[in-house]
Amino acid sequence: MSARWTVAIAGASLAVVLTFFCAGVNAPAVAGDVATFGRSAVMAALAVGEDSAAAYVGSNKCKMCHAKQYKSWKKNKHAKVMDILKAGNSSEKKTAHNLDPGKDYTTDATCLPCHTVGFGKPGGYVVPAADDKKAVKRAKHLAGVGCESCHGPGGAYLDLHMDLLKSKRKYKVEEMYAAGMNKLGADVCTQCHNEKGPTFDPSHPFDYTKMKDLGAHDHFPLKQREP
Ligand code: HEC
Ligand code: HEC
Ligand code: HEC
């Protein structure tokens, strides 16, 4: 079975399994429940296969353990940037930048790298065939600027996060970086916020200090991370 299919199938069971006992990493019962009842199910659900260690998995996989960040992100402009590409939306901006406001850009490979998660990369966004329900569902969780657009592909570090949830042990942020998570800084944002975007305004280059707090989700204290 290909890694991508494992992820797709796992996604369905994960929602059921994790919503049941993993409302948030702060819930005191979580680690115990994972260790007893659900551990193997969760491990299976999160498994993305060795050959796809750095594959994208979709924002829904993060929601299970980071519900607060997910909820906040959902309200953010980033979560909705796929809608911009639909015909009739952001018409003024499109016209001002020589784009066709009547055109559907949601399948345009020149737009998708910055308006989806991981387009063209392992596990990343793929334009779904309209009659392929599984592909449509998976694409939904990779549309827009998602968790992994900033934090890096989940396949690299989900095992570590699972271990942290189970063990409740302390960790240092360097362990996250070693596992493949991005260190957040201007370079992460300028992957997209650069002159290749058709609406980029060279007179207003990306200002990280100004944009940092606006661009991310609300922040919530971490319990296990050591300074
Ligand atoms: C290099 C990354 C990149 C590419 C490629 C890209 N965009 Fe964007 N797009 C952005 C960023 C970042 C923003 C927000 C900041 C800005 O407007 O520069 C944005 C904003 C927009 C907006 C403005 C939305 C609003 O209402 O403010 C439109 C419209 C848009 N993009 C359409 C497109 C279309 C259509 C394509 C393909 C033809 C495309 N983009 C390709 C990065 C990109
Ligand atoms: C995968 C591409 C991508 C990445 C990575 C990304 N952005 Fe964006 N960002 C966009 C797009 C596309 C929009 C357009 C949303 C809109 O106008 O509705 C946007 C909009 C914004 C906005 C809304 C303000 C505006 O210009 O209209 C802020 C603030 C922002 N981004 C900050 C950040 C910060 C800070 C980071 C890094 C921590 C970041 N972005 C990373 C693609 C990206
Ligand atoms: C536009 C970029 C961006 C996106 C998209 C994004 N994050 Fe973040 N996230 C950040 C930044 C910036 C920080 C602060 C990191 C730091 O200071 O080292 C952060 C911090 C976090 C933290 C640490 C605790 C906290 O609340 O600060 C968690 C957990 C987290 N993000 C999860 C998520 C999840 C889950 C998603 C998707 C639902 C997501 N992030 C989407 C930029 C982003």
Ligand code: HEC
């Ligand atoms: C099985 C549960 C689980 C899943 C799924 C999960 N995480 Fe985590 N994550 C954790 C735990 C536990 C911590 C440590 C929390 C603490 O210190 O309180 C953590 C920490 C983090 C941090 C903070 C890193 C730091 O130290 O600055 C970020 C960012 C983060 N996760 C992002 C993500 C993203 C993005 C996804 C989806 C691709 C994801 N997580 C999926 C359990 C999970």
